Amino acid sequence: MSGTVRISLRPLGAAFDVARGSPLQEVLFPYGVEFPCGGRARCKGCRVRVLEGNLPVTPEQARILSRKELDAGWRLACHCRAEADLTLELAQWEAAILSDEAPFSFTPRNGLGIAIDVGTTTLVAQLLDLRNANVLAVTTALNRQAKNGADVMSRVGFAVNEKKQDLLTGVIREQTGSMIRDLIHRSGANPASVTDVVLVGNTVMHHLFCGIDCTPLSRYPFEPVQDGLVSLRAEDLGWETGGRIRFLPCLGGFVGSDILAGVLAVNLHRSDTPLCLIDLGTNGEIVIGSRDGLLCCSTAAGPAFEGARISMGMRAATGAIAEVDLAGGRLVCKTLGDVPPRGICGSGLVDAAAALLDSGHLTPSGRFTAREPSIMIADPVALTQTDIRELQLAKGAIAAGIRILLRISGLAPDDIARVYLAGAFGNYVNTASARRIGLVSFPPEQIVPSGNTALRGAKRALFDEPSAYDALAAEVRHIPLDRDPEFQDIYVEEMGFPPE
Helix, strand or coil, X not given: CCCEEEEEEECCCEEEEEECCEEHHHHHHHHCCCCCXXXXXXXXXXXXXXXXXXXXXXXXXXXXCCHHHHHCCXXXXXXXXXXXXXXXXXXXXXXXXXXXXXCCCCCCCCCEEEEEEECCCEEEEEEEECCCCEEEEEEEEECHHXXXXXXXXXXXXXXXXXCCHHHHHHHXXXXXXXXXXHHHHHHCCCHHHEXXXXXXXXXXXXXXXXXXXXXXXXXXXXXXXXXXXXXXXXXXXXXXXXXXXXXXXXXXXXXXXXXXXXXXXXXXXXXXXXXXXXXXXXXXXXXEEECCEEEEEEECCCHHHHCCCCCCECCCECCEEEEEEEECCEEEEEEHHHCCCCEECHHHHHHHHHHHHHHCCECCCCCECCCCCEEEEECCEEEEHHHHHHHHXXXXXXXXXXXXXXXXXXXXXXXXXXXXXXXXXXXXXXXXXXXXXXXXXXXXXXXXXXXCHHHHHHHHHCCCCCHHHHHHHHHEEECCHHHCCCHHHHHHHHHCCCXX
């Protein structure tokens, strides 16, 4: 018997050989199959359909998948191994990863610099000429750690409960090192010319990359033991480049250095008027203030805005419903890639909820008026009552965090000159829909989609001395929302949708 088996993927047209017995979780991730629960058989995010060959049904799959799904050939990739040749059906996942080309002020230096946004889901790296800030090369990738959990808490659980932090640290260091090699190769640069590398990310990514124990992040009060600037050496990371390597400091709790970089990107810390930065993702981070003082917080928004925990949710990729409008009493959808819909991403979810509210199919309490278990958005994509509740939990957490920071600052929504929505979801969400569901309550003219502010801030940091960022981080006051006596009451209030 041969030691390899052949796997063919439809409709991708890809075919490749793998060692017999290889876990499909390892094999299929590079082809866009996601594992939102980290391979724990708690969701259906990694479903694939067997067209030819055989994948036995395990007890875990029988518990999650219906008999109809199993009979149709659907399996959970996270609980399957390639023991024989297989032809599998999976839809193509082509996701746009948000980079950054926005201009910024800088003081010229000699050498080359690399800025890396170490995101939970995606990684973006840019190589810059420090004499003029020109971007010489860009590379993006899905974070390979996602095979062990789509959100930060799943990854913390994998690191702490299953004692796999070393594995996650090795994965992210090797992947970013490979991205750096790719940047240098494609630009034709001399690796010795790289004088600085700056990395930013949320607190969990900071800990996993730097090799800092994640255990304090797994239990109350969820405060890191070490969150300052970390300087690293290329030889310890297994990288071939030289120069200074710095992971910028976090701001406290789950507010990471990606938010510090966002503050730099929009000059929030130098503004004469109050500004607000909101990064919408698995964690919703918020900063409010000006040169007179900054407050920040992190809200456990959950992954609904990224399509996870939604019955037919998916990332903003080919086949995702990304826009929903109400025209003549009917829902009109726009699907990414101009293909038939196969799921719904975060921006589509917000649009759909807003349209259902306006059409009278959804009440301000979040209940379907028809008392049906689901509402069809565009065949075969439907939203369930549980999906709406997940959205309410996510948007309620963000709205409550904004209210509490405004209250502590002594500000009203109208006092904020500009509200910067950062991150991929924040960049693409329809602000009118976000206001309609009560995600944000600021006047529409104040809201500015701002792209990848984390990467932009990391690029700015290439031109400054490291000590400046520890000092800036110390100036930002972190507000732990769970210790605010009014948080739970405000959270419950904000879970409802505003009346028309």
